[in-house]
Amino acid sequence: MKKTPLKPFDPKSPMTHPSRRGFLGMTMIAAAGLGLGGFPRGAKAQASGQVIVGISQEPTVFNPHLLHIEVDEGIHWAIFDPLFSVEPDGTFAPRLVTEVPTVENGGVSADGTEWRIRLKEGVTWHDGTPLTAEDVKFTLELQKDENFRAARRTGHELIEEITVVSDTELTWKMSSAFAPYMAILSWTFIIPKHAFGEGVDPNEAPFNQSPIGTGPYKWDSRAPGDNIQLVANPDYYGDGASIERVVVKYVPDLTVLYTQFRTGEIDVIALQGISPDHYAEATALPGKEVVLVPVGTVETLSLNLANPVLADKAVRQALYLGVDKQTVIDALYYGLPTATETYMPQQSFYYDDTLPTHVYDPEEGKAILEAAGWVPGSDGIRVKDGQRLSFVCSTTAGNHVREQLQQFLQQSWLDMGIEMEIANLPPAVMWSDHWMQSQFDMAVAGIIFLTGPDPDTTDYFHTNAINAQGGAGQNTFQFSDPRVDELLIEGATTVSPEARKPIYAEIQQTIREELPFLPLFQRNEVRGHAEALQGYEPNINVRITFWNMQDWSWA
Amino acid sequence: MLRFLVNRILQGCVLILIVSMIGFAVINLAPGGPLSQYAMTPGMSQADLDRIAHQMGLDRPLPVQYLDWLGNMLTGDWGRSYRDQSPVLDVVWRHLGATLLLMGTSTAIAIALGTMVGVLGALKRYSIFDYMATVGAMIALSIPTFWFGLVAIFIFSLELGWLPAGSMYTVGDQSLGDYLIHLIMPSLVLALVNVAIWSRYMRTATLDVMHQDFVRTARAKGLPRWRIVSAHIVRNALIPMITLAGLQLPTIIGGALVTETVFTWPGLGRLFIDSLGYNDYPVIMGLLMFSAILTVIGNFLADIGVAFADPRIRLG
Numbered sequence: 001m002k003k004t005p006l007k008p009f010d011p012k013s014p015m016t017h018p019s020r021r022g023f024l025g026m027t028m029i030a031a032a033g034l035g036l037g038g039f040p041r042g043a044k045a046q047a048s049g050q051v052i053v054g055i056s057q058e059p060t061v062f063n064p065h066l067l068h069i070e071v072d073e074g075i076h077w078a079i080f081d082p083l084f085s086v087e088p089d090g091t092f093a094p095r096l097v098t099e100v101p102t103v104e105n106g107g108v109s110a111d112g113t114e115w116r117i118r119l120k121e122g123v124t125w126h127d128g129t130p131l132t133a134e135d136v137k138f139t140l141e142l143q144k145d146e147n148f149r150a151a152r153r154t155g156h157e158l159i160e161e162i163t164v165v166s167d168t169e170l171t172w173k174m175s176s177a178f179a180p181y182m183a184i185l186s187w188t189f190i191i192p193k194h195a196f197g198e199g200v201d202p203n204e205a206p207f208n209q210s211p212i213g214t215g216p217y218k219w220d221s222r223a224p225g226d227n228i229q230l231v232a233n234p235d236y237y238g239d240g241a242s243i244e245r246v247v248v249k250y251v252p253d254l255t256v257l258y259t260q261f262r263t264g265e266i267d268v269i270a271l272q273g274i275s276p277d278h279y280a281e282a283t284a285l286p287g288k289e290v291v292l293v294p295v296g297t298v299e300t301l302s303l304n305l306a307n308p309v310l311a312d313k314a315v316r317q318a319l320y321l322g323v324d325k326q327t328v329i330d331a332l333y334y335g336l337p338t339a340t341e342t343y344m345p346q347q348s349f350y351y352d353d354t355l356p357t358h359v360y361d362p363e364e365g366k367a368i369l370e371a372a373g374w375v376p377g378s379d380g381i382r383v384k385d386g387q388r389l390s391f392v393c394s395t396t397a398g399n400h401v402r403e404q405l406q407q408f409l410q411q412s413w414l415d416m417g418i419e420m421e422i423a424n425l426p427p428a429v430m431w432s433d434h435w436m437q438s439q440f441d442m443a444v445a446g447i448i449f450l451t452g453p454d455p456d457t458t459d460y461f462h463t464n465a466i467n468a469q470g471g472a473g474q475n476t477f478q479f480s481d482p483r484v485d486e487l488l489i490e491g492a493t494t495v496s497p498e499a500r501k502p503i504y505a506e507i508q509q510t511i512r513e514e515l516p517f518l519p520l521f522q523r524n525e526v527r528g529h530a531e532a533l534q535g536y537e538p539n540i541n542v543r544i545t546f547w548n549m550q551d552w553s554w555a
Numbered sequence: 556m557l558r559f560l561v562n563r564i565l566q567g568c569v570l571i572l573i574v575s576m577i578g579f580a581v582i583n584l585a586p587g588g589p590l591s592q593y594a595m596t597p598g599m600s601q602a603d604l605d606r607i608a609h610q611m612g613l614d615r616p617l618p619v620q621y622l623d624w625l626g627n628m629l630t631g632d633w634g635r636s637y638r639d640q641s642p643v644l645d646v647v648w649r650h651l652g653a654t655l656l657l658m659g660t661s662t663a664i665a666i667a668l669g670t671m672v673g674v675l676g677a678l679k680r681y682s683i684f685d686y687m688a689t690v691g692a693m694i695a696l697s698i699p700t701f702w703f704g705l706v707a708i709f710i711f712s713l714e715l716g717w718l719p720a721g722s723m724y725t726v727g728d729q730s731l732g733d734y735l736i737h738l739i740m741p742s743l744v745l746a747l748v749n750v751a752i753w754s755r756y757m758r759t760a761t762l763d764v765m766h767q768d769f770v771r772t773a774r775a776k777g778l779p780r781w782r783i784v785s786a787h788i789v790r791n792a793l794i795p796m797i798t799l800a801g802l803q804l805p806t807i808i809g810g811a812l813v814t815e816t817v818f819t820w821p822g823l824g825r826l827f828i829d830s831l832g833y834n835d836y837p838v839i840m841g842l843l844m845f846s847a848i849l850t851v852i853g854n855f856l857a858d859i860g861v862a863f864a865d866p867r868i869r870l871g
Contacts, residue, residue, distance in 0.1 A: 052726065058829065060639035067593055067607055149610050151596070152603055208640050224639075224649045225821030225829070227726060247726045251819050252829070256708070259720050260819075263712055296597075428587025428834055431594040436601055448597040459600050472602035474594070543597070 047232035047244040049554050051533065053546055054257050054266030058250040059228060062219075063208040064189040065142060067151045070543040071271050077547040078230050078246065079126075079213035080189035083117060083136070086541040090349050090453040092186055095238075096120060096131065096214065103495065112177030112495050119168040123237045125192050126218045133170040137162045138193035140172070148202045154451075154459075155184040177493045179500065183454035187542070190214065216241045216550035226250060242553040261288070267530045270546045274526040276334040276401075282528055289531045292336060292524045293538040293545055296345045296450055299337065300517040301393075301409075302443045306468070306478045309391055310441060312384075314372035315418075316515040321365035322416050323409065325358055329521055332404050337521035342508045343449040343457065346522060347540045349497060350455040352505040355512045358519075362416050369417070382417040390419035394434070395444035397424035402444045438468040438476045446523065453541040455504045458488045461511065477516035484510055531555075563858075567851040574847040575628075575840070579621050582836055588613065589637050589834040611637070624840065633844075634837035638830070643841035647823065653723055654822030656734075658811070661742040662803070665749030670796075672750065673757025674789055677765060688758075692751035703744045704817040711740060721819035741818040745811050749803075756799055760792040767791070794865050801857020805849040 053074075061068035064076040081095040092100045098118045101107020107116050123131040142148055143156035150156075155178055162172040174181070195207035211219050216238065217230035228248045232241040249266055251257040258278050261269040262285060274282050274290065282290045301319075303310045310316060329337055340346060341355040369382055369389070377383040381390060393409070395402045403424065410420045420442070425434060434440055449457050458473070459465050463480040465473020484507055491503040512519075527545055529536050535551040590604050590613070608614050612623075627634060633643035676685040695703075712720035718740050719725070724733050764770065765788055773783045815824040823842065830838040862868045 050727065060636075063640075066640070067590075069592070069596075147610065149607050151593075152598055153606075154598060154600075154603075204635065204640055223821060224646065225653070225825055226723065226819070229726070245727075249722075249726070249819075250821075251721070252816050252825065253819075255705070256721055256817060256819060259708060259713060260722075263716070263720050265720060265722070426587070428585070428591045430587075432587040432591035436594055436604070445595075447595070451598040459598060465600065467601040472605070473600045 047234070047241050049243050050245040050247060051243050051268065051549075051552060051554075052247045052249055052266045053268045053270050053549075054249050054251050054260060055271040056250075056252055056254055056257050057271060058225065058252075059248065060224075061208075062211040063191065063202075063205070065139070065148070065150055065191070066203070066208065067149055073542070074270065074544045074546045074549075075228060075230075075248065076189050077215070077542070077544065078217035078549050079211050079215045079219060080191065081214050082186055082189050084186055086183065086186040086452050086539070088537060088539040088541065090347075090541055092182065094120075096123060096136075096190060108495070112179070112493070113174045114171065115174070116171045117169070120237060121168060123214055124235055125194075125214055126212045126233060127192075129192065129194055130167075131190070131192075131214055132167045133164045134167075135193045136170055136190055137164055138196070139188065139190045142191075142196075142202060143188075145202060155181040156188075177495065179492055179495055180451060180454040180456040183452035183541075187452055217246060220245075236550075238550070241550040243549070246549055258282070261528055264530070267533055268536065268546065269528045271544065272525075273545075274528055276336050276526065279334055279336060279526050282526065285528075287531050288528055289533075290526060290528045291536075291538070293527050294338065294345070294347060294540055295523050295525050296448045296540055297446045297523040298340060298343050298345075298449065299444070299446050299520040299523060300343075301520065302440070302445045302447070302477060302517040303515070304438050304441055304443075304476070304478060305480075305516055306438060307391060307441045308387060309389055312372060313514065314368050315374070315389065316518070318365035318369045318416065319413065319418065320358060320515055320518045321360070321368070322362045322412050322418070323358070323518060323520070324360045324412060325520060326360070328405060328408065332401055332408070333521070336524050336526065338524060340519050340522045341512055342519060343447070343460070343511065343517075344455065344504070344508055345450065345540055348450070348453065348455065350501055350504040352508040354505075355508060362412070366416050374417070376417050380417060381419045388419065389417065390421070391441035392421045392423050393442040393444065394423050394425055394430065394440050396427045396430050398426075399424075405444065435476055436467050436474070438466070438478050440476075443476075445517075448543075455500065456488070456492050457507070458492060461507070461516075462488050479511075479514070479516035481510060481514065563855055567855070570851060571844065571847050575625065575844060576621070578840060578843045579624065580617070582839055583617055583620070587834065589836060592833060624837075628844070633841045636830075636835055636838045638833050638835045638838070643837050646826065646838055647841055647845060650821060650823045650826045653820060654815075654824065656723075656738070657741055657745065657815070657820055657822060658806075660738055661745035662749060664742060664746040665753050666800075668746065669750045669753025670757050670789075670793075672754035674761050674784070674792070676754065676758045677761035678784065680762070685758075688754060692755055695747045695751035699813070700744060700748055700811065701813040701817045703747060704741070704814055707740050707744055708817070721817070723820055741811075741814060741820055744818075745814055753796075753799075756796065757792065760795050761788060764788050764791045794861060797860045797864060798857045801853040801855075801860065802850075804853030804856070805846045 055071055057069060057071040059072045059075045061072045062075060064080055083097045084092045084094050084100045087093050094100050096119055098120055099105055099107065101115060101117060103110055108114070117136060119131065119133060119136070125131060140156060140159060140162060143150045143153055158174040158176060158178050160173045160175050162170060164170045192212050195212055196202055196205050216233055216236045218233045220229040220231045222228045227250060230246040232244045251260055254272055254275055257269060258274055260266045282288065303316060305311050325339055329335060329339060338346065341358060342352065344351045374382040374384045374389055377388065381388050383389065393406055395406070406422045410422065413420055435443060449460055460473070460475055461479055461484055462473065462475060463485050464471045465475035466478050466480065467473065467476070468478060487503050487507050491500050494500050494503065525545065532555045534553050534555055535548070537548055537551065538545055539547055590608055593599055593604065612620065624634060635642055636646050639646070672688050676688045679685055708720045711718045719737055723737055770783060770787055773787050812824040812828055815822045816828060826838065827842050830842065
């Protein structure tokens with residue numbers, strides 16, 4: 001019925017400027033809020049009612065540290081707590097800790113290598129066992145366990161020595177400062193040591209199928225292939241949930257998912273959301289609220305700079321000038337995405353809004369190509385030094401909107417004397433070696449470049465991250481620039497957000513200038529829920545839209 | 556009889572072994588792998604992917620992986636799902652009930668209706684009813700089931716609001732009535748195709764029997780028409796149907812791949828599609844083995860069933 005415009009991003013808001021002083025202030029406010037506000041322990045409002053969340057992929061991995069997909073994290077957020085969480089504005093808020101560690105409060109040493117964590121008193125696991133510093137130590141050490149199939153080790157690898165000082169305090173040393181570690185910790189859910197006895201294979205522990213956390217919801221049951229049920233945790237240390245039961249229902253087909261949302265069989269249409277072609281109709285549904293939620297995914301035309309044609313910067317510039325971006329967004333994507341010039345989400349503190357805006361100007365593109373020596377050959381396709389201006393574009397086969405995009409680009413570029421062939425591949429083929437080992441020329445790819453709110457993109461732009469050249473990362477563009485390499489290292493080891501901002505602005509400017517990928521737009525997900533459901537808040541810094549179910553309530 | 560049994564069991568084992576080899580090779584030779592879907596996870600690097608592939612044993616030579624799998628399989632360990640880490644047999648077991656409920660109901664409907672339509676069509680050959688049944692069967696067979704499913708959802712759930720748009724039960728209700736209401740649409744939609752198949756076979760079989768000598772004899776000695784049809788024609792026409800039922804056993808268990816997705820039915824068919832999507836090799840292999848074994852058993856049971864029903868057939 002009604003469309004809720006999202007709060008516009010306010011660059012002057014202190015909440016979006018996570019300065020160190022700001023951190024401290026907000027931490028104190030949050031700590032005070034926990035002490036004074038809310039319900040006193042034992043007198044909590046009784047949770048009641050039920051909400052059904054519909055999703056198009058099935059959550060199956062409940063140990064948050066095993067390799068998993070994004071939908072699993074909706075369950076993780078309900079059952080577990082990180083030490084501190086990342087809020088929609090990019091700031092950190094304490095969860096299991098009394099205060100978010102900063103240099104000012106002594107939680108992190110000035111050089112960023114020594115950390116101290118203080119836990120809240122009286123937090124218990126869902127089975128009644130008290131949470132202790134040993135659990136935190138266990139969680140962090142598990143990431144480095146040789147046999148454990150940890151999804152990622154970045155950051156955790158740098159921890160050298162963890163000391164448990166008391167039940168509620170621990171310290172550790174890191175081999176070097178690593179600024180993104182704050183963001184990584186905000187995604188690191190603490191799991192109970194006692195659920196993994198001696199000799200239990202952590203990959204196959206019973207815990208992985210019936211998780212025990214400290215979070216606002218407790219595990220209730222799972223009907224595989226159908227639904228997962230969670231119940232409110234009455235002993236939660238925070239305010240706790242007001243809806244007693246959450247049913248996460250798996251509906252694989254997007255059309256059926258939307259139908260069940262219309263008929264009211266599901267209250268919330270979460271992951272994959274409503275497809276763009278249903279957006280206009282959905283906003284008119286009675287009793288439903290439909291919202292556009294920005295997500296961190298940037299739709300790119302990724303280029304392989306090792307390709308002899310695409311290695312020429314003039315070609316990349318001409319290609320970008322030949323993209324009628326606004327028409328693409330309006331005609332193919334129903335006007336929903338936001339045009340962008342960078343990999344950095346526009347909601348980020350580090351987003352550089354001074355980047356040159358793309359214009360659609362094929363004539364200028366042709367002029368650049370002429371000047372660079374690309375002249376039309378006998379068949380109308382430009383040639384330089386015997387090399388035809390021709391390449392192959394690939395993406396996931398069966399993605400109809402992207403296929404239309406390809407055809408549109410093919411036609412636009414052909415008018416400029418550029419030949420693009422289309423060769424799409426099934427997803428398992430597209431995103432394996434073809435992508436990771438840079439076997440493509442051009443790929444239509446939606447990429448989330450950031451880990452949470454942290455601006456570090458070493459894995460995407462550093463020379464050492466080019467897999468095709470023996471690196472280990474995801475620099476599939478084969479982009480290499482000594483200055484950017486330097487900046488990436490500097491940025492990752494600089495703690496203060498103010499000091500990091502110009503570093504990442506320069507990287508964004510270089511990337512915009514060099515165009516290792518043509519940035520099309522930042523995606524917006526169409527999410528819907530029953531009008532009576534309140535507290536459903538998007539958070540661009542987490543991977544899943546149903547991350548704050550404890551704040552939901554029925555009007 | 557004993558020699559027949561031993562022979563068939565040995566044949567079955569060899570067949571299943573060959574199926575497992577081909578299946579394993581095909582799944583593993585397809586490009587991509589169980590980890591390719593994680594490449595686009597934010598922050599995922601080639602180093603992480605390589606480490607996890609090693610931890611999962613995916614970097615070993617294929618024959619080694621196969622022998623490892625086969626050895627475990629023979630001791631009853633079907634491996635663990637990559638997707639949810641639980642044993643494959645548990646995974647299959649958890650989806651079996653939903654599929655048996657749906658396919659059992661729809662097959663029962665299909666056999667009952669199909670037999671009736673087939674016999675009536677044969678008895679009243681070239682009548683309006685026969686033509687309509689024939690045309691109807693052709694339509695039902697040539698239009699994909701999921702299309703019927705979507706149309707049914709549109710009419711009965713969205714427009715009329717009579718029936719739920721999928722799911723096996725309402726969360727929190729789960730009474731018998733609730734299951735039945737959810738069962739109506741998917742089982743009838745699925746039955747549609749099977750009624751078509753079954754009625755065509757039944758019609759042909761009935762026509763065959765109708766012109767046999769013993770039917771003429773029965774008619775000549777003045778038996779009532781209903782008795783000729785029920786005791787002589789239908790009973791004999793059903794014998795080839797036993798073979799058909801045996802061949803359909805694996806499809807009953809295999810589930811209705813797409814229909815289960817349309818109706819959000821948590822059965823084996825959807826498990827198979829999901830497992831394919833995630834390249835969950837152990838579960839795919841498990842389901843493949845499961846249906847191979849059922850095919851062998853189904854054929855075996857059909858042969859035995861036919862021998863029991865028809866004393867003229869001797870096994871050996």
